[in-house]
Amino acid sequence: MIVDGRVLREDFVPSEVVHRHDEVNLLSESLEPLLSDRRADPAFLFGPTGVGKTCIARYALGQLREQEPSIDVAYVNCWQEYTRFRVLYGVLEAVGRTVDIHRSTPKDELFDRLRETDARPVVVILDEVDQLEETAALYDLHRLGHVSLVLIANREEELFASFDDRVRSRLRAGTRVRFDRYGTDELAAILAERAEKALEPGAVSDGQLRTIADAASGDARVGIGILRSAARRASRRGLESVTDDVLEAAIPDARTAIRRETVEGLIEHQRVLYDVIAEAGEIDPGDLYDEYERRVDDPKTERTLRNYLTKMVHYDLIEAVGERRGRTYRLVGDDAVGRE
DNA sequence: CGTCCACAGGAACCCGTGGCAT
């Protein structure tokens, strides 16, 4: 029943956008200078999770490249690439200049490398910029005359609060595009669009799509997640269409579906840590390390565990309460709908 | 108040892997 699973993936960019024309137009306008070989002011996309910020950014840039193929586009997700080095590296990768670079390469050389690419304009999309730990990367990129920035984040105030003065003053100008949550109707329309491309005709009814949209409460990512999960369950059972009880089974994980996928992506040792934390509810580091060592045959060093833990915090799976001594770890609250 | 301890996280290094030329 699944015809094209790619359409249900999170990073899928539709060829037509539904319900976001104003936002697309605003962003496209702000990028217009690039068409006459000038640099665009930074563009900001703000809004909660699952409202199409990333999707619209990619879509708009895709259109821009159709008009002007000489423009390079670099997409960097600061959720994963949160250091200055990794961001610069990510941009270089997009313009194909990563040969010979490794960890020991001085950062300034990365910067120089980027400077040398100024023959072609580059648009750098930084997704989840609020996760960036070294805003120096922004300063670097802004210094480069051929780089235009598209920055994606949840909230404007918080984003600017995390900037240092240098960066803040430089990025004050620029277009703000704000995204609101989808209404049930809008989300249902989006899901219908996806279902039409991804699934066989009639695989899912309009009523079911509304049910999904409702359960997702305005978050397209959750909605698409439910749809995907329902379609997979149905096809695993050899069904021709999504039945209501399949859908019923897919919805309860609405809130946790995305997290579960992330958890499944964890390597074994990280999973053990996760499990220990989940079972304990809240646990301090010493006990956590001890329990981990008890459960695993070939335990990693504590230092490595700390790396795992910070990574899991970044993935929003767990949170660390407090600093240094007296810190505890626990799962992020279930009331947290994504990060906001 | 000084010392100790628990913990976080940076820097340098080590080592296995995998691509590539020889």
Added chain:
DNA sequence: ATGCCACGGGTTCCTGTGGACG
């Protein structure tokens, strides 16, 4: 097959910090 090299995960070593405790 052999050696080289980039690269990344993991480890070792280490510094900084702030609460606990004598």
